[in-house]
Structure formats: C-alpha cells, structure tokens
Amino acid sequence: MTAQLLDVTRLYVAEQGRLRAYVRRILRNPASAEDVVQQAFVNLLGRHPQGEAPSPAYVMQAVRNLALNHLRDSRRRAEVEMAGEPLDALADPAPSPEMAALHRSELMHLLTALAALPPRRREAFVLCRIEGLSYDEVAARMQVSRNTVITHIVAAMAELSRRL
Template identity: 35%
Template sequence: MLENYYRELVSVLSARMGNAHAAEDVVHDAYVRVLERCADDPIEQPRAFLYRTALNLVIDGHRRNTLRQVEPLEVLDSDERFFSPSPHASMDHGQRLEMVQRALAELPVVCRESFLLRKLEGLSHPEIAERLGVSRSVVEKHIVNAMKHCRNRIRLWDNA
C-alpha cells in the first residue's frame, strides 16, 4: 500500500529540495523507517506517517549539513585519525554485511540489480530503467521490495 505514494512523495521532496536524486534517497530512507515501524505496530494513517518521516529526514539532513559547514576541517581530520571501531563493532558490521549479501542473493536478478545500481552506483531510477530495459515504476517497486526483503531476512536471522 505504501508503494502507491512513492512518486508523489518524490515529487513533493524534489520541489522542496531542488534535487530529484537527493529526494529519492530521502524517500528510500523514509520507506525503510516506516516499514520497520509497521512491523511492530500497524500505523493508522500510513501516508501521513510516511510524509512526516520523510520531512523529518530532510530537516535532519539540513541540520547535519549546516553543522558540517561550521565545523573546521582540521577538527574532522584529527577526530578521524583517533577513531577505530572496537573489534566487536567491526565483527557486527561484517556479519551485517554478510546478511545483506545473503538476502540480496535470494532476490530475482532484476530486483537485485535495481537495488545495487541505486545504492552502490547511485544511478537514478530513469538511468536504472534504461540500463535494465524496464519501466521506471518497475525499478521503484524492485528497490522497495529489495529493502523490505533485506530488512525481513536480517530481522529473521538476528532473532535466530
């Protein structure tokens, strides 16, 4: 049901942000958050919740960008040199990556390729549609389905 609002929300955010590619990224992130929330409790007004989530992500992104512009680069460089993740965090990250790879391997080829072209190569939906020879709406559905599938599989494997 939420898939019905995808293009509408991308259009709204594109107009607001002035960048269709960034709007698609925000909508993907919003879908992931809403789908995670839906798994716990049903949402009474999913469209409104999806829109509010997406707008909150836009606001959060703007705040982060504003903070980054104020922070001197020297501080960021020095902080990065002293940060090293704990062995436990590295292991957890590696396990999560392996789970995502396993989940993606279970998907049909076009679905998996749509997701990877978007998330790894940063292609737009029309670029992916052209490359794979499918419609833009098929690409959108494949990406949302891939996110749902990965989320469900990881949740299942985490609880095992």
C-alpha cells in the first residue's frame, strides 16, 4: 500500500460520517450522499499528487462541489423527463392512413353484405344492431312479434358471418 492510499484511507475513516451528513443536508437523499462522498475520495486518489495528504478542508470543498453538481444534474434530468409528458399529448390520435384504408375496405364489405340481406331481415338487423333499439321496439316498429325479430337478427348475423 502506498503512503498516499494510507493517508486517503485514514482521512476517509475520520471524515466520512461528517461529510455524509453534510451532503445529506444538501441532497436530502442518504443513498446519493454516500455515493457522492465515495466518488469524492475516488477522485482524490486519482488527482492528488503523490506524497501529499489532502487536507480536510480540501476534501470538504471537493465533496461540496460534487454534491452541487449531482443536485444540478438531477434537476436537469427531472426537467427533461417532465418535458416528455406534454410531447405524448401531441401524438395524433387519428388512425394512420393504412388503418383508415383498411377500415374503409372492411366497411365496404359489411355494407355490401348488408345490402344482400332480404329487406325484412336487413331492417330488423339495422334497427337493433346499428340504431340500438331493443327487440320490443323493433317488433313494434316492424309490426311483428318479438320472436320474429330475434329470428330475423339471428339469421342476419349468420348470413353476415358467412359472407364476411
């Protein structure tokens, strides 16, 4: 072990509790405070000249600078994340041109199949499934029994299913 490593290790053991408490007050996050203090000592090992032990005041300033950098960077990341939310609202809810063409084609197939149904069956199906009337309302409008309406709708659905 080099003398520099021993000096930095002794300084870490002596000062790390006080430095963590200081950084925790700045960041308000104990886990991040620990990371910042450790990063400061790693930086000291890489930058401090051989043979000289860093002073506690120098270490305090290095830890403070790292903590402020961490705070600034976390705020910047938060701003970027917040900026993404309004962008999601700008997405066009309309279907793509391909989907619109596909839906138009499916609608044309359905309308063709509906047109091929017998008139009374088509009328019962349209009144019930498209206009949303109940079986009783359709029966009253068509002047037939409820069971006849049900029979027309079931037959229409079977024929449409077969055609589509």
